[in-house]
Amino acid sequence: MSYAKAFSVGLVGLVGHLVEVEADLAPGVPVVTLSGLPDTALNEARDRVRAALVNSGEQWPNRRITVNLLPASLPKHGSLFDLPIAVTVLAGAGMLPLAPLRGTVLLGELGLDGTVRPVRGVLPCLLAAARAGIRSAVVPAGNAGEAGLVPGLTVRATDTLRRLIDFVRGIGPLLDPPDTPPPPPAAGPDLSDVVGQDLGRRALEVAAAGGHHLFLIGPPGAGKTMLAARLPSVLPALDDEAALEVTAVHSIAGVLPSGAPMIRRPPFQAPHHTASAAALVGGGSGVARPGALSLSHHGVLFLDEAPEFATRALECLRQPLEDGVVTLHRSGGGATYPARIQLVLAANPCPCAKPSGDRDCECTPLARRRYLARLSGPLLDRVDLRVQLDPLSSRQLVRDDDATESSGTVRLRVQTARDAAARRWAGLGVRTNARVGGADLRAPAYRLPRTVTRQLTDEIDRGLLSARGFDRVIRMSWTIADLDGRSRPSREDVAEAMFLRGGGH
Numbered sequence: 001m002s003y004a005k006a007f008s009v010g011l012v013g014l015v016g017h018l019v020e021v022e023a024d025l026a027p028g029v030p031v032v033t034l035s036g037l038p039d040t041a042l043n044e045a046r047d048r049v050r051a052a053l054v055n056s057g058e059q060w061p062n063r064r065i066t067v068n069l070l071p072a073s074l075p076k077h078g079s080l081f082d083l084p085i086a087v088t089v090l091a092g093a094g095m096l097p098l099a100p101l102r103g104t105v106l107l108g109e110l111g112l113d114g115t116v117r118p119v120r121g122v123l124p125c126l127l128a129a130a131r132a133g134i135r136s137a138v139v140p141a142g143n144a145g146e147a148g149l150v151p152g153l154t155v156r157a158t159d160t161l162r163r164l165i166d167f168v169r170g171i172g173p174l175l176d177p178p179d180t181p182p183p184p185p186a187a188g189p190d191l192s193d194v195v196g197q198d199l200g201r202r203a204l205e206v207a208a209a210g211g212h213h214l215f216l217i218g219p220p221g222a223g224k225t226m227l228a229a230r231l232p233s234v235l236p237a238l239d240d241e242a243a244l245e246v247t248a249v250h251s252i253a254g255v256l257p258s259g260a261p262m263i264r265r266p267p268f269q270a271p272h273h274t275a276s277a278a279a280l281v282g283g284g285s286g287v288a289r290p291g292a293l294s295l296s297h298h299g300v301l302f303l304d305e306a307p308e309f310a311t312r313a314l315e316c317l318r319q320p321l322e323d324g325v326v327t328l329h330r331s332g333g334g335a336t337y338p339a340r341i342q343l344v345l346a347a348n349p350c351p352c353a354k355p356s357g358d359r360d361c362e363c364t365p366l367a368r369r370r371y372l373a374r375l376s377g378p379l380l381d382r383v384d385l386r387v388q389l390d391p392l393s394s395r396q397l398v399r400d401d402d403a404t405e406s407s408g409t410v411r412l413r414v415q416t417a418r419d420a421a422a423r424r425w426a427g428l429g430v431r432t433n434a435r436v437g438g439a440d441l442r443a444p445a446y447r448l449p450r451t452v453t454r455q456l457t458d459e460i461d462r463g464l465l466s467a468r469g470f471d472r473v474i475r476m477s478w479t480i481a482d483l484d485g486r487s488r489p490s491r492e493d494v495a496e497a498m499f500l501r502g503g504g505h
């Protein structure tokens with residue numbers, strides 16, 4: 001036998017495609033040719049595979065070896081094809097029976113000493129394999145946890161090439177994925193340790209319930225970061241589908257926590273304002289990797305000191321915020337990653353970032369306006385809540401009442417409100433108030449009576465509110481009504497929404 005074939009998976013963005021790895025061995029000059037659009041890493045695979053085989057005690061076939069990865073048109077990246085290449089080369093040389101691996105997908109990078117190293121993206125690879133009808137997989141031992149999350153797939157793992165070869169020859173076992181239940185996810189910071197800040201807490205709850213983006217303005221020490229970091233804690237846990245999606249993105253980025261692979265809580269990302277556009281939305285040389293934006297998919301992206309971010313970086317967020325996905329273009333092929341996020345922006349009221357009323361602040365009103373104007377336009381236009389936070393007074397700090405609610409209590413109200421919204425908008429294919437289109441809000445079935453919206457229409461008549469601003473207030477009014485268990489927004493709900501909107505625009 002001089003030909004052998006095995007299965008692996010290639011990723012384009014989050015989408016996995018089945019890849020056939022075939023090896024043909026012919027008499028002649030002993031050279032190795034890899035074909036099928038391999039990138040540099042794949043060419044390096046040739047040397048790694050040879051060293052790994054030899055250092056595993058196997059003989060490298062002294063023949064002309066052609067390795068082909070199909071489909072040729074699929075851009076293939078990375079080192080995860082090492083394992084199937086090694087196996088097909090051996091099998092093609094007649095040194096390994098492939099029957100035990102029939103219908104099995106192989107993923108793994110080889111070290112020169114023959115160890116099998118973990119690779120990125122194992123979860124999305126195996127989800128794709130399972131969808132393509134594959135029923136078993138062999139993965140690196142370091143990826144066994146996430147691989148075990150895929151339903152309907154028998155997963156076995158290996159730590160060395162030697163172990164896999166012994167298994168195929170029927171003289172040793174592979175490793176089973178860990179079946180110990182993962183520890184409960186880390187709870188993260190809780191609202192119960194935020195003192196005072198009634199307005200900030202309310203804004204957080206409304207944002208969570210309606211899926212609204214949030215802008216917090218306040219001097220240093222007003223608790224903006226504290227509040228933002230607690231938004232995930234009042235969001236409902238991810239359902240199975242969302243959890244798999246989020247975990248798959250983190251798998252590709254190579255940032256899955258070991259031990260508890262499935263991400264069940266909405267993620268939180270807080271990139272620094274010096275972050276590059278690539279770090280923010282994704283990119284990198286060669287393979288486009290997900291950035292903070294996609295790592296906060298189904299969770300929260302927090303931009304602290306938002307006006308300090310590069311304008312170009314902020315611009316890059318605009319389209320993904322609209323579409324819920326980000327498409328990255330690279331010479332090696334484009335990639336699309338999910339980006340359905342809740343955005344929280346925070347800013348100091350002025351560029352010097354001195355506490356308000358501080359004598360040292362010499363910023364002119366114009367300088368202050370200019371500073372915040374860096375955020376205006378397309379980005380701020382999508383933010384429903386704009387809340388001004390005051391620094392905590394010493395009286396608030398020592399306030400010792402037991403009225404400080406925990407995140408769990410708030411989360412229950414948020415869940416109830418979200419359920420009500422999801423039921424109401426089910427016909428529109430929308431789950432949260434923030435995503436309901438303006439025309440749908442104003443459709444006869446949902447249009448609010450003039451007695452409820454009078455204050456708003458007055459502001460429109462006086463040129464203080466745009467049609468867009470009107471829709472935003474109405475969306476938040478629905479959220480406030482949902483939170484308070486009313487089937488329709490009242491005049492008071494609209495008034496509170498106007499207040500949370502921060503007036504104007």
Ligand SMILES: [Zn+2]
Pocket residue numbers: 350351352353354361362363
């Ligand atoms: Zn200042």
